[in-house]
Each structure stands twice: as structure tokens, then as C-alpha cells.
Amino acid sequence: MTSCETVTKDIDIPKATLELSVRNHPGVMSHVCGLFARRAFNVDAIACVPEGDGRQSRIWLMVSDDDRLPQMLRQVEKLEDVLAVVYHGGEHPLFTGLAEYVR
Amino acid sequence: MDLSGAQLLVRLLENQGIETVAGIPGGTALPLYDALAESNRIRHVLARHEQGAGFIAQGMARVTGQVQVCIGTSGPGATNLLTAIADARLDSVPLVCITGQVASGAIGTDAFQEVDTYGLSLPITKHNYLVRDAADLPGVVTDAFRIAASGRPGPVWIDIPKDVQTARVPVCCLPEPAVADRVPPLDSDLLEAAARLIELSDRPVLYLGGGVISSGAAAAVTAFAARIGIPAAMTLMGLGAMPADHPLALGMLGMHGARFTNNILREADLLIAVGARFDDRAIGHAARFCPEASVIHIDIDPSELDKIRTATVGIVGAVKTVIEALGPRVPARRRGKWLLRVAALRETMPLLEPDGDDPASPYGLIRTVADCVGDDAVIVTDVGQHQMRVAQAYPFRRPRQWLTSGGLGTMGFGLPAAIGAALAEPGRKVVCFSGDGSLLMNIQEMATAAEEGVDVKVVLMNNQSLGLVQQQQELFYHRRVFAADFRKSPDFLTIARGFGWHAVDLDREARPRAAIGEALRRRGPVLIHCSVDAAEHVLPMVPPGAALTEMIGG
Numbered sequence: 001m002t003s004c005e006t007v008t009k010d011i012d013i014p015k016a017t018l019e020l021s022v023r024n025h026p027g028v029m030s031h032v033c034g035l036f037a038r039r040a041f042n043v044d045a046i047a048c049v050p051e052g053d054g055r056q057s058r059i060w061l062m063v064s065d066d067d068r069l070p071q072m073l074r075q076v077e078k079l080e081d082v083l084a085v086v087y088h089g090g091e092h093p094l095f096t097g098l099a100e101y102v103r
Numbered sequence: 104m105d106l107s108g109a110q111l112l113v114r115l116l117e118n119q120g121i122e123t124v125a126g127i128p129g130g131t132a133l134p135l136y137d138a139l140a141e142s143n144r145i146r147h148v149l150a151r152h153e154q155g156a157g158f159i160a161q162g163m164a165r166v167t168g169q170v171q172v173c174i175g176t177s178g179p180g181a182t183n184l185l186t187a188i189a190d191a192r193l194d195s196v197p198l199v200c201i202t203g204q205v206a207s208g209a210i211g212t213d214a215f216q217e218v219d220t221y222g223l224s225l226p227i228t229k230h231n232y233l234v235r236d237a238a239d240l241p242g243v244v245t246d247a248f249r250i251a252a253s254g255r256p257g258p259v260w261i262d263i264p265k266d267v268q269t270a271r272v273p274v275c276c277l278p279e280p281a282v283a284d285r286v287p288p289l290d291s292d293l294l295e296a297a298a299r300l301i302e303l304s305d306r307p308v309l310y311l312g313g314g315v316i317s318s319g320a321a322a323a324v325t326a327f328a329a330r331i332g333i334p335a336a337m338t339l340m341g342l343g344a345m346p347a348d349h350p351l352a353l354g355m356l357g358m359h360g361a362r363f364t365n366n367i368l369r370e371a372d373l374l375i376a377v378g379a380r381f382d383d384r385a386i387g388h389a390a391r392f393c394p395e396a397s398v399i400h401i402d403i404d405p406s407e408l409d410k411i412r413t414a415t416v417g418i419v420g421a422v423k424t425v426i427e428a429l430g431p432r433v434p435a436r437r438r439g440k441w442l443l444r445v446a447a448l449r450e451t452m453p454l455l456e457p458d459g460d461d462p463a464s465p466y467g468l469i470r471t472v473a474d475c476v477g478d479d480a481v482i483v484t485d486v487g488q489h490q491m492r493v494a495q496a497y498p499f500r501r502p503r504q505w506l507t508s509g510g511l512g513t514m515g516f517g518l519p520a521a522i523g524a525a526l527a528e529p530g531r532k533v534v535c536f537s538g539d540g541s542l543l544m545n546i547q548e549m550a551t552a553a554e555e556g557v558d559v560k561v562v563l564m565n566n567q568s569l570g571l572v573q574q575q576q577e578l579f580y581h582r583r584v585f586a587a588d589f590r591k592s593p594d595f596l597t598i599a600r601g602f603g604w605h606a607v608d609l610d611r612e613a614r615p616r617a618a619i620g621e622a623l624r625r626r627g628p629v630l631i632h633c634s635v636d637a638a639e640h641v642l643p644m645v646p647p648g649a650a651l652t653e654m655i656g657g
Contacts, residue, residue, distance in 0.1 A: 027221060027225070027231070027233065030221075030222065034226055071409070071410055074406035074408075077405070078405075080250060
């Protein structure tokens with residue numbers, strides 16, 4: 001994987017968290033991460049867990065909340081395996097919690 | 104009923120109404136080919152390179168508007184298909200591409216002819232599948248056809264491991280054939296806002312893209328423009344949306360558009376973009392495109408709105424539905440002053456077609472072919488100078504009359520796409536304009552054309568050069584022509600004859616016009632060869648990155 005794993009220091013740019021409900025199969029992470037990577041849009045942090053019976057997963061992406069984000073959102077919504085996208089302004093407590101592990 | 108995965112796949116393709124597929128077999132696709140051999144409803148056209156198979160399927164899809172199928176084996180079969188599929192993605196052509204894959208247990212072991220087809224196809228398709236269980240095939244195939252045809256059309260790739268093709272599955276019945284998803288209802292407030300913008304505009308211009316063609320909206324848009332009196336420029340992909348000789352038609356805009364077309368856009372106070380995506384070749388420098396204009400943007404793909412240019416009013420919907428709903432809301436208004444201005448610009452900055460009277464010159468060849476074949480013919484091009492000249496000068500009068508590689512600009516598109524068009528619509532003449540650089544990139548498909556006996560004519564403008572590259576080097580790289588001129592050129596006439604084609608050399612014809620007419624009337628594949636001058640530039644031209652009105656020449 002490419003930019004999904006890179007963490008940059010662009011701390012001045014405000015952050016947003018995208019919460020995606022996706023179909024759970026082996027290619028879905030490639031679809032989501034590949035979309036951001038090939039449009040040169042950095043993903044700062046990512047988390048993914050299966051939901052309920054495992055047919056769906058939930059993905060959280062921490063991204064820069066810049067003026068390209070609305071276009072990225074429209075592109076994400078077009079992915080066949082993405083069932084819903086919720087935008088959260090700012091950082092998500094999920095990632096603040098995860099940060100504990102890399103301290 | 105108990106079928107193999109491959110037999111089930113063939114039944115599903117038949118069920119979807121597929122009559123012709125193009126492809127090349129290979130180890131991991133053999134179960135599928137064995138099942139295809141049993142089908143009496145699907146005709147397989149054997150291409151000579153998988154890229155050819157992809158473009159044959161594209162040719163069929165572009166003339167019919169229906170989803171078409173190409174097939175290849177794993178490894179090199181899949182990688183050879185990539186270019187044709189990427190091309191279909193950028194030009195929104197509905198395809199289903201099916202490849203064999205090594206057996207499930209061998210995936211990830213660097214097995215013979217294994218490549219990560221799923222990973223490779225991911226960024227160039229609308230969606231892709233690696234089928235892990237033959238029982239999934241009905242759902243996958245139905246979804247693939249639905250996705251390819253829905254909304255903004257595009258290619259879908261299905262990769263099927265060999266063991267999935269040979270696995271037995273119980274089948275009770277086939278699913279209903281897929282149809283395109285319904286488009287959400289229109290927002291009447293947005294329609295009303297658009298109607299008011301049009302009503303109040305003094306200098307409106309329509310900007311028609313390929314979406315007008317793929318939406319089947321050409322007649323509706325032409326009627327809309329005519330009733331309200333709005334001139335219309337077309338993109339490369341939009342040619343044919345409005346008849347070229349319509350009084351409101353402004354021809355093609357963009358890098359090689361006519362000066363009057365680009366200058367009329369410069370003066371517009373309202374731009375109505377219909378099924379167009381503000382591509383850099385069409386609009387030049389984005390911030391300086393139609394600087395005085397408000398924008399109404401109509402497109403079926405929500406992600407196109409506000410991508411390059413923020414719309415004053417953006418409407419998501421099928422172009423045809425939107426235009427039909429918008430039309431009655433806009434009162435007709437006489438804009439005599441604007442139309443006079445348009446006429447004046449057209450008069451003072453016309454498109455020049457040097458040597459248009461000489462049938463053995465580029466523009467003359469185009470004119471002569473147009474005079475000979477009429478509107479029923481399908482006109483295909485490769486990519487380069489000949490393509491831009493045909494786009495500028497050919498009198499396109501109907502949608503799907505014109506097939507060209509717009510977004511990806513793939514040299515080698517022309518011949519196989521022409522074969523596909525001829526297979527899908529055998530009643531039409533298919534004429535492919537090409538250049539020597541482009542033709543060499545898929546010349547092996549001459550064998551396919553000869554084998555199928557398709558009525559394809561290739562008009563080869565041979566300048567022994569990569570003409571458009573040479574042109575850019577001469578204009579923007581200090582005239583240093585490097586790696587663009589061929590020091591040795593093959594004998595295309597002998598090559599064509601060797602493939603079983605009839606060949607005509609206009610260089611040796613005393614009466615080239617008569618020779619062209621005779622060659623076009625002949626049935627079956629014919630090469631019409633004509634030497635042209637590499638020093639002749641396609642003009643006018645907007646330098647890359649410049650505003651549309653900063654044109655060179657013409």
C-alpha cells in the first residue's frame with residue numbers, strides 16, 4: 001500500500017475523519033486506499049474493523065480538510081463497495097486512542 | 104442442472120444478449136474457450152493481440168451504446184488488455200472484460216502467466232472482481248453488466264481463476280439480465296435556477312461533450328438549442344451531437360478548435376456544459392476559460408461537478424432527461440445582437456483547411472471521403488495530426504458516427520475499433536483515418552479484418568513521422584526534432600496486400616478522387632495510402648497551458 005501508511009507532519013492543515021461503511025471483501029481496502037493514493041491525497045491514519053456478521057466493515061480515514069476534500073468525497077461515494085460515507089470535522093477520538101500505542 | 108463455472112459464464116453472457124465477443128485464448132482461459140465452443144449464440148472474433156480485442160469490443164460498444172465483451176488469458180493477456188480498458192474508462196465506454204487467472208491455490212506464488220490482474224485493473228476500471236467461487240458468477244456477471252451500463256458508463260473487469268471455471272455448480276435458473284440503474288429524480292429548484300440563468304443571459308453558449316452522445320440526447324439537445332437560439336460548441340467526444348451544418352453549430356472547441364469557436368466562448372456570459380468534463384485539451388488554461396461566464400453544468404456523474412470549474416448551477420442527471428425537463432421552463436428569447444456577433448466572429452476567424460481542394464492532401468482527403476460515403480458511414484480515427492484534422496473538418500451529422508480515442512489518446516485505437524464497428528453494424532461503411540505511426544501500433548489486426556471480411560477502409564496519411572510530436576518539437580522545443588521522424592518507412596501497400604487486403608496508392612494515381620471513390624465502394628478491407636508532408640502543422644493550436652484564445656496560426 002502506498003500513502004495509506006504514510007504519516008505526514010502537515011499539522012497546520014485542519015483534519016477531518018471520514019467514516020465509511022463498506023462491503024467486506026479482500027479488495028475493498030485496495031479500492032479505498034488506491035483512490036486516495038492515485039489522486040495524490042494523503043491519508044494520515046486509517047482504521048478498519050468488521051461489523052456484525054462480517055459482511056460489512058467500517059473504515060475510518062483521517063485526512064486533510066482542505067478544499068480538495070469535497071471532490072474526494074464524491075469520488076469515494078462512487079466506489080461500488082462503499083455503501084455510506086459520514087464526514088466528521090476534526091480528529092476522531094478513535095485515532096486519539098490509537099495514538100497511545102505509538103507513544 | 105449442473106454446469107461448470109465456464110459453461111455458466113457463457114450462459115450468463117448469452118442471457119445478457121451478447122452475440123459477439125473478441126479475444127485471444129490461453130492456458131487459464133481454456134475452460135472458458137471450451138465452453139464458448141459449445142455456444143451457438145455467441146460468435147468469437149479472434150484478435151491478433153489482446154489490445155486489439157479490447158478495441159474491437161470498444162468499437163462495438165461505441166457504435167451501439169451497448170455493453171460489449173472482450174476476453175483474454177492471464178499474465179500477458181491481461182496486461183495487453185490494460186490499454187484498451189484504460190481507454191474505455193476515460194471515454195466512458197461500457198465494457199465487460201473477462202480474463203482467466205491461475206488456479207486459486209497458485210495465486211500469489213508467481214505461477215506461470217500469473218499477474219495481479221485485480222490490482223492492475225483496479226485504477227482503470229469502474230469496478231473489478233476476482234471471482235473466488237463459481238456460485239458467485241451469476242451475481243458478479245449481472246452486477247458487472249449493470250455497473251458498466253449505469254450512470255456514466257465504463258469498463259468492468261472480471262478475473263476468473265481456472266479452477267473456478269472448471270468447478271461444477273448446480274444451476275436452477277439464470278438471473279434476469281441486468282439493466283442500468285435508474286437515475287434519481289431531478290431537483291426542480293435547480294432546474295428553475297438554471298432556466299432563470301438562461302432566460303437572463305445575453306450571450307449564452309452550449310458546450311456539448313460525449314455525455315450528450317452516450318445519453319442518447321443529441322436530438323433533444325439540438326432541439327433545445329434551436330428553440331431557444333443558443334449556439335453550441337462541441338468537444339472532441341461530443342462531435343455529432345449537433346449536425347455540423349446546423350446554423351447554431353460552432354464546431355469543436357479547444358486546442359485545435361477553430362479561432363471563432365474559442366473566441367465566441369471567450370465572450371460568453373453563460374456557459375451551459377452538457378455531458379462535458381472541462382478537460383484541459385478542451386478548455387485550455389482553466390482559470391481563463393470563459394472568464395465572463397456563469398456556468399450551468401449538467402452531468403450524470405456527481406464528481407464531475409465543481410471538479411475543474413465551480414458551477415453556478417450544477418445538475419446531476421441523465422443529460423436527455425435534464426434537457427427535456429429544462430426546455431419547457433426556458434422561454435425562447437431573440438438574441439439578435441449575440442447571434443450577429445457570433446456570425447461576425449465566424450466570418451472573420453474561420454477554420455482554414457489548406458489545400459482542401461486537393462484530394463491527395465490531408466483536408467482534401469477528408470472532404471473527398473465525406474463526399475463519397477454520406478452520413479451512414481462510421482468514421483474512426485487513430486491519434487495524431489490526422490485525428491485533429493478529421494475532428495476539425497469532417498461534417499459529422501449524427502451521434503455515434505464518430506469514434507475516436509479522446510481521453511487516453513491511444514495510438515493504435517483506430518483499426519481494431521473500426522473492425523468492431525463493422526462487426527456490430529455490418530450494413531455501414533466504416534472508414535478509419537490513420538497515420539503511419541498509429542497504424543503500426545496495431546497493424547496485426549489487419550489479419551483479423553481479412554479473416555472476418557469486414558467492410559473497413561483505412562485511409563492512411565503517411566508522413567513518415569510522429570507528426571503531432573514533431574509539430575510540438577518544432578513549435579515548443581526550438582525546432583529540435585528528435586525521435587519523431589522515421590528514418591526508414593515500411594511499404595504499407597505490400598504489408599496490406601500481404602495480409603489479404605486490397606491496397607490503393609494515391610501517390611501513383613493520376614485521378615486520386617476517382618481512385619478514392621472506387622476504393623470506398625469496393626467491399627471488404629481496403630488500404631488507401633497517401634503520402635503527406637510532415638512539415639504541415641495542424642492549426643490553429645493552443646499551446647499547452649495557455650488560454651483558448653492564445654492561438655498559434657490558422
